[in-house]
Amino acid sequence: MAKQKRNVEEYSIDPAAQAMLIRADELGLGTAFTRADALPPCNIGSAGLCCKLCGMGPCRLTKDGLTGVCGATIDTIQARNLVRSIAAGAAAHSDHGRDMAFTLKAVVEGKAEGYVIRDLAKLRTIATKYNIPTEGRSPTEIASDLADLYLAQFGQQKGQVVVTSRAPQKRQQLWQEHGVIPRGVDREVVEALHRTHIGDDQEVAHLLHHAIRTALADGWGGSMIATDIADILFGTPAPILGQANLGVLKEDMVNVVVHGHEPTLSEMIVAASQAPEIIEYAQAAGAKGVNLAGICCTANEILMRQGIPAAGNFLQQELAILTGAVEAMVVDVQCIMQALVSLAENFHTQVITTSPKVKIKGALHIEFDEHRALTIAKDILRHAIDNYKNRGQTQIPNVRESLVPGFSHEYINYMLGGTYRASFRPLNDAIMAGRIRGVAAVVGCNNPRSRQDYLHTYVTQELLKQDVLVVETGCGAIASAKLGLLLGEAGLDKVGPGLREVCETVGIPPVLHMGSCVDNTRILTVLTQMVEDGGLGDDIDQIPAVGLAPEWMSEKALAIGAYCVASGAYVIFGGSSPVSGMPDRVSDSDLVLHYLSEGWEKLYGGKMEFIADPDEMIRKTLEHIDQKRAALNLPAYDPSRFGRSGDARVLELEALPLAERQAALYGVSA
Numbered sequence: 001m002a003k004q005k006r007n008v009e010e011y012s013i014d015p016a017a018q019a020m021l022i023r024a025d026e027l028g029l030g031t032a033f034t035r036a037d038a039l040p041p042c043n044i045g046s047a048g049l050c051c052k053l054c055g056m057g058p059c060r061l062t063k064d065g066l067t068g069v070c071g072a073t074i075d076t077i078q079a080r081n082l083v084r085s086i087a088a089g090a091a092a093h094s095d096h097g098r099d100m101a102f103t104l105k106a107v108v109e110g111k112a113e114g115y116v117i118r119d120l121a122k123l124r125t126i127a128t129k130y131n132i133p134t135e136g137r138s139p140t141e142i143a144s145d146l147a148d149l150y151l152a153q154f155g156q157q158k159g160q161v162v163v164t165s166r167a168p169q170k171r172q173q174l175w176q177e178h179g180v181i182p183r184g185v186d187r188e189v190v191e192a193l194h195r196t197h198i199g200d201d202q203e204v205a206h207l208l209h210h211a212i213r214t215a216l217a218d219g220w221g222g223s224m225i226a227t228d229i230a231d232i233l234f235g236t237p238a239p240i241l242g243q244a245n246l247g248v249l250k251e252d253m254v255n256v257v258v259h260g261h262e263p264t265l266s267e268m269i270v271a272a273s274q275a276p277e278i279i280e281y282a283q284a285a286g287a288k289g290v291n292l293a294g295i296c297c298t299a300n301e302i303l304m305r306q307g308i309p310a311a312g313n314f315l316q317q318e319l320a321i322l323t324g325a326v327e328a329m330v331v332d333v334q335c336i337m338q339a340l341v342s343l344a345e346n347f348h349t350q351v352i353t354t355s356p357k358v359k360i361k362g363a364l365h366i367e368f369d370e371h372r373a374l375t376i377a378k379d380i381l382r383h384a385i386d387n388y389k390n391r392g393q394t395q396i397p398n399v400r401e402s403l404v405p406g407f408s409h410e411y412i413n414y415m416l417g418g419t420y421r422a423s424f425r426p427l428n429d430a431i432m433a434g435r436i437r438g439v440a441a442v443v444g445c446n447n448p449r450s451r452q453d454y455l456h457t458y459v460t461q462e463l464l465k466q467d468v469l470v471v472e473t474g475c476g477a478i479a480s481a482k483l484g485l486l487l488g489e490a491g492l493d494k495v496g497p498g499l500r501e502v503c504e505t506v507g508i509p510p511v512l513h514m515g516s517c518v519d520n521t522r523i524l525t526v527l528t529q530m531v532e533d534g535g536l537g538d539d540i541d542q543i544p545a546v547g548l549a550p551e552w553m554s555e556k557a558l559a560i561g562a563y564c565v566a567s568g569a570y571v572i573f574g575g576s577s578p579v580s581g582m583p584d585r586v587s588d589s590d591l592v593l594h595y596l597s598e599g600w601e602k603l604y605g606g607k608m609e610f611i612a613d614p615d616e617m618i619r620k621t622l623e624h625i626d627q628k629r630a631a632l633n634l635p636a637y638d639p640s641r642f643g644r645s646g647d648a649r650v651l652e653l654e655a656l657p658l659a660e661r662q663a664a665l666y667g668v669s670a
């Protein structure tokens, strides 16, 4: 078992996490944090210099000029490794999208127990985008056509996937010109694997061209389909009060933690937990009922729509088990640590796998099937309730924070313009005037090699001071939630003066939680509408906006980063670069590293960079935003021009003697 090398404050800024890490140490149990200490990353592999694509290797190229047995150069190997990672990330998100489409089809065929079409407005809006007739047709008929259309996108062999038609016109033309308009994600991923097989594509620019096309098939394909269908089936998110952190677990209830990504399962477990027979069953076992909580993006899905609390982000999956209070951890796909099962053996927690795609040795497997969803969800909960009597000593940190998530693109549109004038005009105007300097998306994972939540929340808070509106998804959003940054007016005193005025006027928090990682497509939709509403150029690359993934670790993050670059965004990753090369390379050309930034920027107006230092991330973000403002001929950012209206102005006036107040208000004194 690995021992702590860093202290708990170096592991995480979250007091709940720190408490559990102390408990782990006292109990002699390892976590991802201690394992990261015990296992430094391989400096060859982490720099993208190891090729293990065939049986002649692995070839580890530690010096410039070295080649693999087949003659592959460092640059080729780095590019191939990156293409494979992006393909894997795109496959994960898009396969989730495919399963959502199958569920929608099963619903319209009346074969999906427990599901209904909940958001008719979204169904009609999406159908209309693809010219699916809606007038005089039932929701089932419309949804059936949409499900067929979406299912057909995954294996589309030629032409372009229909979802790309939702990008700004100019962007679509650019993709056509560069030949990256994606076909179905299945075809792009297979081609990515083919091209990177021994003896295939060996030219860096050509390989990275396909990386872009593969990522686009995810962002403007599989992932966007996942978000659309989740909204249609479970409702488009709107603001709702929720809570986050391990303190949402309850001493007197059966705690079931759902962890993974697909809302098909978690939404049904939410429904099952509220069924009278399940509540009675839990009460018969001596508990007050069933308490659900989420981890990772499943947490975001049910938090955004149902207000079900989030127990934490990626690095809290083991820490939840360490409370000793979790009867069952129910997992589906993605970001599930194998270590959960061996850790759970020290407690009574039952780890339950549910996806036909994911089994873990030692876990109980109860396979989920959307045709019998509610029955299976109840079965899972009965297992958890039966386990309640086995609970031993518990330690639930009394740490939780409230938050308001649920800022879908649709809700932001409504919030800014109302029912009859739904629009992004006020946001564009605020950016054009300089009240809002620009927009940043702070998204992505936790990584045990950096201090949990620190980079996310530091970058977020510093950007807010600079009048940058922040949108968040994934584990980054949960990090901000735990720190109280997603709660209405809370923290507005730490926000720049112009941004503060806008937040007060519209009634929004300065950090908007937009959902899970597949929901990064909501950000693409927001950026597209900002273009269409006018005043900020005619394509996404002209908007003063930046995307950041300060604590990234998953291949999905790389796929997201690549489709954002292809959509025109500047994307900054924290941590280490998977294509960095060795620090001591003699004549370091860093071809791939430079291609991702300068090369891609020339082609797509967006670029991908890896920056470890958070202050440098912030500096580069602001520099980029200011450059984009200047290119649009917008006034230079000047915080002294704003902040004297709204509540600030009222408070200022109230402090004045009556005569002066009247003079200030009416230009005369009484």
Ligand code: NFS
Pocket (backbone or CB within 6 Å): 261, 296, 297, 313, 314, 334, 335, 443, 444, 445, 446, 474, 475, 476, 516, 517, 518, 553, 554, 556, 557
């Ligand atoms: Ni995104 Fe969601 Fe979290 Fe990273 Fe994993 S949960 S899909 S990959 S760790 S943000």
